[in-house]
Amino acid sequence: MIPAAQYLTAQTRLFKAGYDPGPVDGVFGPRSLAAWSSYTANRQLAARGKQLGTAMAADFRYFGIVTPLRMSHFLAQAAHETGGFRYLVERGSGDGPDPDPWDDYLQRYDHRQDLGNFAAGDGERYRGRGIFQLTGRANYQTYGARLGIDLISHPDRAAEPELAVRIACLFWTDRSLNSAADRDDLETVTRRINGGTNGLADRRAYLARAKAIWGLSHDRFA
Structure with a gap:
């Protein structure tokens, strides 16, 4: 269990950085998770942040993603894969001049x-x-x-943000990523999500931001 004092410190850091975690009360709920997601992405996520924070508050506990390291690694990977939580749908190239209605890419x-x-x-x-x-x-x-x-x-x-978080948590659990996060093993987490190490530097940068509110250092491969 994370001590309430540690939650208070994290909430205070978010507030001072300009990301509203709600009451600074040692309860890291939906608003704090929404603020932390915005902080990690380095931009205000507005309504999407609230949706993600609400879903994470429920699903993180259910799937045991409940320590600063586990949550930080999850957020770092999520931020990279979605372009800072901008995209929850893969972009195509549009339909070309061919007669079919499907995206060419x-x-x-x-x-x-x-x-x-x-x-x-x-x-x-x-x-x-x-x-x-x-x-x-x-x-x-x-x-x-x-x-x-x-x-x-x-x-x-x-x-949909609620389902996107639930599916991501299932995917995370299927690949035993809590244990890799416990070891602070960014490369293993990345390989199990990506199949390789594409975007490792970007994932590492997001991880550093996610960890910052807890006063944690970079991953062990940094």
Whole structure:
């Protein structure tokens, strides 16, 4: 359990930095998490921050993402994958002059068997959505079933902040990332999310900001 004094210190740092954590009372709830997300992204997230903070307050506890290190690593990866929480939907290139209605860039994924895609338009329908970019018909089917939501018929729902956080927490837990975060092992966390180390420097920068409110040092590979 994190001591209330440590929460108070984190809230005070957020407040002094210009990010409103709500009452500085040692209770790190939705408003504090929203402020921390904004601080990590280095920009005010406004309504989206409130939505994310509310979802994180519920799901972090359920999935055991409850220590400064675990939460910091989660936020750092989330901020990188979403461009500072700007994008919860993968961007395409738009539809070109060809006769079909599908995004030209995303069409390359239409028949990717490893993603479970098999039909024209599947690349666009099941494009990356959410915090860690849920991608492909098979993943939409799997995570939708786990959540009791029909993401095959309603794939846009994966980009709703509440569901995006829940799916990201499931993804995080499936890959045993709490233990990697406990070791402050940024490279392992990154590899299990990304499959490689793309954007490692950017992830490290976000991690440094996320940790700053707790007075923690950089990751052990810095």
